[in-house]
Amino acid sequence: MPHVHATHPHPEDHLTSSAMLQDIVIGLSDGLTVPFALAAGLSGAVSSSALVITAGLAEIVAGSIAMGLGGYLSGRTEVEHYESELAREYREIQEVPAVEREEVRELLQEIGLSPATVEQAVQELTADSDQWVKFMMKYELGLEKPDPKQAPKSAATISLAYAIGGLIPLSAYFFTTTPDEGLLWSAVITLVCLFVFGYLKSRLTGQPPVWGALKMAGTGALAAGAAFWVARQFQPHEG
Amino acid sequence: MPHVHATHPHPEDHLTSSAMLQDIVIGLSDGLTVPFALAAGLSGAVSSSALVITAGLAEIVAGSIAMGLGGYLSGRTEVEHYESELAREYREIQEVPAVEREEVRELLQEIGLSPATVEQAVQELTADSDQWVKFMMKYELGLEKPDPKQAPKSAATISLAYAIGGLIPLSAYFFTTTPDEGLLWSAVITLVCLFVFGYLKSRLTGQPPVWGALKMAGTGALAAGAAFWVARQFQPHEG
16 A cells, blocks of 8 residues: 655654654554454455455555555655656756746745845845755755655565554454454454554644544444445355 | 645645545555455465455455545544644744744754844744744644645545455456456456556656556555465465
8 A cells, every 4th residue: 555655844853753653653553454354344254264364364465565565666756756856946947047036035925024035035045056946845845855765664664564463453363263253352452452552643643642542443443344244245155 | 544644835726636636546556456466365265256356345345444534534633733733833932932933043044044134034024923833834844734625535535546446456356257267357457457557647747657657567466476375375275
């Protein structure tokens, strides 16, 4: 599941830890939710726990690769996109400086400076082409220079978090004998995990934690319930 | 699969169409990849096409709800986050105006203004508290005011795109009799779709299109291959 990574401009020192935490959150919450729901759905439709486990493992592998590789490739694309936009801005301040100067003027007017100060600031800002381009990249386009090393790190983190998240709901089917029993324990374990995880995640991001816990557990329960219902409708004849 | 939505500040008129397109791209590429890989994995391990279809449908429902609801809730969280940061900035310019004024000064120095212009701009900018806070939100925190209507629209788009994407690889199992046959057609149809889709996506975003097509088809093929291999190792005894 390829992700488009948000690169909000924020203080440098927060960047690494928050990007990694964000990747863990993305991977873990998806891993807990989708394999759980798939296994729950199949539990309503088949009588073999081994089948639920096989499908669950196939899903974990598929999801983990799709998310990890997808995340890596979209991270690479982000780096390429930044570089092509950078080259374009340099070209534009050469070829159409008046247009680009007007864009700087508009941005500075928008923040509430007086006409005289705007003119003075435009003069100073556009005197140096590196500074000028840097300003356009960040404040016109909202692009921060992405770290090329971020993409592989991010991919590995998301992949691993997804796989770990996915093995939690699936583990219940290893320790039980029928899909019904597996589903019961899987639901208990996973909903508790989603609740705790939603609580911690919301505390970290400064949101109301109980509400965050309920949202995450609710999403998992709804996805599992719907998958269960749909799989029942299309129940295969086994054997 | 909840997504954290990027809210790059960019020109207003591009916002709606590019956000929607981005959602379609996310949903469709994940939908084509993960259900395809899951079905491929199961095809290597079970002998009933009905079973592959049941599991595939359960996955599509689970993934579609997790992505859609996850996307909706993270969009809501983004709105709440913006509002709490906004309230905090208003509080801070009341309580610690000197600190906040210094932050404005640093940002203006960073973009390359002379000391005199910085002082003049700081004076003007901090004269009006609304303007001051607006500046801090955008230039210090990199936050743009999110549109509250965006979250439900985005959720619906991602969900639907995921479901449509997922039904494409699965459709092959409807028209064939054995999982092997299904897998063959599913792989052909899906890899062609991923290739075409990757090509178009890259053209839209200004990336090299053939490379984009290969990346997307390659991710799908790798995920499917790995899922196939893993499912084979854990092949259940049917019947």
